[in-house]
Amino acid sequence: MNQEQLVRIYKNSVLARRFEARIVELAMAGELPPSLHVGAGQEVAQIAAIEALRPADYILYGHRGVAYMIARGVSLADMLADMAGKEGATSRGKGGVMHVVDVQKGILGESGTLGGSFVVSVGVGMALKRKQPDTVVTYFFGDGTANRGPFHEALNWAAVQKLPCVYFCENNGFAISMPTSRSTAVENIADRAAGYNVPGVVVDGSDPVAVYEVMEQAVARARAGHGPTLIEAKVTRLQGHYVADQQEYRTDRNVVAEKDPLPKLQHTLCDRGMLTQAEVDGIQADADRQVEAAVAAMRAAPLLAPEVALQDVYA
Amino acid sequence: MPTLTYSQAINDALAEEMRRDENVILYGQDVAVWGGIFKVTAGLLEKFGPERVFDTPISESVMVGAGVGAASMGLRPVVELQFADFVITAGDEIFFKAGMWRYMHGGAHTIPLVVRAPSGGSGFGPEHSACPEAFIMHAPGLLCAVPSTPADAKGLLKQAIRLDNPVIYFEHKLLYQMRGEVPDGEALTPFGQAVVRREGEAVTIVAWQDMLRRALAAAERLSQEGIEVEIIDPRTLNPFDRATIIESVKKTGACIVVEEAYRTLGVGAEIGALLLEEALPYLDKPFKRLAIPDVPIPTSQHLVDAIVPSVDDIYRAVKELAD
Numbered sequence: 094m095n096q097e098q099l100v101r102i103y104k105n106s107v108l109a110r111r112f113e114a115r116i117v118e119l120a121m122a123g124e125l126p127p128s129l130h131v132g133a134g135q136e137v138a139q140i141a142a143i144e145a146l147r148p149a150d151y152i153l154y155g156h157r158g159v160a161y162m163i164a165r166g167v168s169l170a171d172m173l174a175d176m177a178g179k180e181g182a183t184s185r186g187k188g189g190v191m192h193v194v195d196v197q198k199g200i201l202g203e204s205g206t207l208g209g210s211f212v213v214s215v216g217v218g219m220a221l222k223r224k225q226p227d228t229v230v231t232y233f234f235g236d237g238t239a240n241r242g243p244f245h246e247a248l249n250w251a252a253v254q255k256l257p258c259v260y261f262c263e264n265n266g267f268a269i270s271m272p273t274s275r276s277t278a279v280e281n282i283a284d285r286a287a288g289y290n291v292p293g294v295v296v297d298g299s300d301p302v303a304v305y306e307v308m309e310q311a312v313a314r315a316r317a318g319h320g321p322t323l324i325e326a327k328v329t330r331l332q333g334h335y336v337a338d339q340q341e342y343r344t345d346r347n348v349v350a351e352k353d354p355l356p357k358l359q360h361t362l363c364d365r366g367m368l369t370q371a372e373v374d375g376i377q378a379d380a381d382r383q384v385e386a387a388v389a390a391m392r393a394a395p396l397l398a399p400e401v402a403l404q405d406v407y408a
Numbered sequence: 409m410p411t412l413t414y415s416q417a418i419n420d421a422l423a424e425e426m427r428r429d430e431n432v433i434l435y436g437q438d439v440a441v442w443g444g445i446f447k448v449t450a451g452l453l454e455k456f457g458p459e460r461v462f463d464t465p466i467s468e469s470v471m472v473g474a475g476v477g478a479a480s481m482g483l484r485p486v487v488e489l490q491f492a493d494f495v496i497t498a499g500d501e502i503f504f505k506a507g508m509w510r511y512m513h514g515g516a517h518t519i520p521l522v523v524r525a526p527s528g529g530s531g532f533g534p535e536h537s538a539c540p541e542a543f544i545m546h547a548p549g550l551l552c553a554v555p556s557t558p559a560d561a562k563g564l565l566k567q568a569i570r571l572d573n574p575v576i577y578f579e580h581k582l583l584y585q586m587r588g589e590v591p592d593g594e595a596l597t598p599f600g601q602a603v604v605r606r607e608g609e610a611v612t613i614v615a616w617q618d619m620l621r622r623a624l625a626a627a628e629r630l631s632q633e634g635i636e637v638e639i640i641d642p643r644t645l646n647p648f649d650r651a652t653i654i655e656s657v658k659k660t661g662a663c664i665v666v667e668e669a670y671r672t673l674g675v676g677a678e679i680g681a682l683l684l685e686e687a688l689p690y691l692d693k694p695f696k697r698l699a700i701p702d703v704p705i706p707t708s709q710h711l712v713d714a715i716v717p718s719v720d721d722i723y724r725a726v727k728e729l730a731d
């Protein structure tokens with residue numbers, strides 16, 4: 094990974110962090126629905142993984158935040174419109190912030206039932222193999238989601254067909270209130286890769302360089318026609334499951350901020366002379382400007398017309 | 409016109425559409441090398457090769473879900489489930505992914521997927537015998553075809569493959585060996601157009617697939633007694649041709665729905681509601697349903713016969729109404 098890429102990961106992570114913080118503010122104030130699952134703490138891994146993809150590659154994603162979309166350059170205003178049910182909404186008021194879609198940018202969408210995209214990803218891989226060789230699809234999902242049945246069916250059949258799929262598990266140690274240790278028999282989700290005869294790799298999700306390198310290998314393997322890889326990034330969910338979650342169930346909630354990968358990345362960049370403090374300040378100010386411009390655009394946009402509810406069922 | 413079996417008609421439809429459009433792929437358990445457990449897809453692997461006709465693991469969720477993903481990316485998959493009952497086994501993928509993936513993403517995706525579902529009487533018991541059309545008809549986003557003749561088996565399947573929406577295509581297991589005339593070549597059966605299989609004044613009967621066959625047999629007997637019934641084959645349940653039924657009821661003043669499915673909230677219930685809403689003034693007699701009395705379908709044939717509407721049941725129901 095070159096310097097420019099690491100700086101880009103940082104910039105996008107700052108933007109995702111600030112954008113989501115602003116969404117929470119607007120949700121607490123009642124201006125937006127409280128439907129975001131904040132991705133803070135996981136966005137560095139999400140964005141570093143996407144950095145290893147080409148623009149023509151595709152992603153399916155989970156509910157944990159909007160950093161995936163930011164890494165792919167989806168308009169912030171459109172995502173706010175998704176939340177507000179306004180003109181510009183990428184899913185036209187049907188999916189909200191959890192089903193942001195932009196096929197041109199490779200964002201294929203999300204399954205509301207956790208893990209539904211495992212099986213969809215297999216079909217996407219089948220189509221790519223036949224129609225868009227050299228292109229891969231990556232599915233991002235949580236540790237809890239890995240316990241759903243479609244995980245098994247999809248990994249097995251994707252492996253049998255040697256599909257260009259990458260499975261990227263963000264293990265944050267929780268599924269809502271349930272610690273992974275109480276729900277999951279294996280130590281690492283990636284240990285299950287052996288059951289599908291595919292590589293399983295555990296990586297520190299707070300280290301963007303490590304995530305990028307692991308993804309680079311998985312993507313190369315997928316492109317070469319050797320089939321899927323199961324990656325597990327150990328990450329930290331810095332906040333609650335949903336906006337108002339008080340996290341009474343969580344014993345680490347007072348120390349969790351120490352695991353924030355974003356200040357760590359900032360120090361690395363500054364220590365290595367890749368960014369000056371002035372540039373860091375500039376990046377943050379620029380992120381805030383983009384967020385405020387998006388909020389203004391969302392506020393100015395008209396609500397979707399009621400008849401939109403009747404549209405888009407059939408082609 | 410050549411005479412084909414229902415099963416050959418399906419095979420021909422698949423072969424013709426695969427020849428016409430290289431995006432059409434066909435997969436399912438045992439469909440390729442073995443030609444399917446009902447031998448409907450025999451010979452297609454040899455014609456189109458393993459990239460387009462292939463066997464799958466016993467994984468109904470990913471079979472259907474992958475169909476949605478592949479369809480959204482430009483293929484036109486035809487998926488064979490071994491038994492129609494398994495639309496419930498792959499419930500998330502049928503009802504949510506196939507039915508809602510497009511809507512949930514604001515129309516960004518188009519899902520030209522066909523799921524072939526062998527339905528009806530089998531002798532394999534409660535989980536291998538159902539005609540679960542009502543579940544599909546109830547679900548937004550899914551089209552539903554119920555071909556009753558070899559000609560419609562071919563015409564509806566060719567049309568289904570060309571539509572840009574997901575279609576659950578029920579092929580009735582007891583009809584596979586039925587013979588009938590099938591027009592050569594480009595004969596597509598439109599979705600949403602019922603057909604009157606027999607004209608009459610006494611009662612309107614709505615029935616499809618094996619129940620249609622039984623209704624036609626009952627009609628012969630009734631005709632000998634001077635009672636002429638009108639029989640409507642809906643051909644597709646979504647879209648559903650309401651107008652043809654209402655027009656017929658205007659003439660006959662009575663309606664019986666015969667279905668090989670559970671009575672409560674079945675297709676018959678929907679037709680009854682339709683008549684209440686739109687045709688009450690024309691109904692001279694109470695609306696009637698013949699259906700399975702809300703029990704699972706057993707395995708032993710004489711027990712199946714005890715609960716599935718028979719030719720006699722249809723005959724008697726008409727006589728009661730006609731008297």
Ligand SMILES: Cc1ncc(C[n+]2csc(CCOP(=O)(O)OP(=O)(O)O)c2C)c(N)n1
Nearest residue numbers: 157205206207235236237238265267268269
């Ligand atoms: C099939 C299904 N079951 C339950 C839910 C409700 N639900 C939404 S998020 C969530 C927890 C998911 O945990 P994980 O996959 O670890 O992701 P994380 O929230 O930790 O990012 C649950 C149970 C759902 N959406 N779908």
Ligand SMILES: [Mg+2]
Nearest residue numbers: 235236267268
């Ligand atoms: Mg989790």
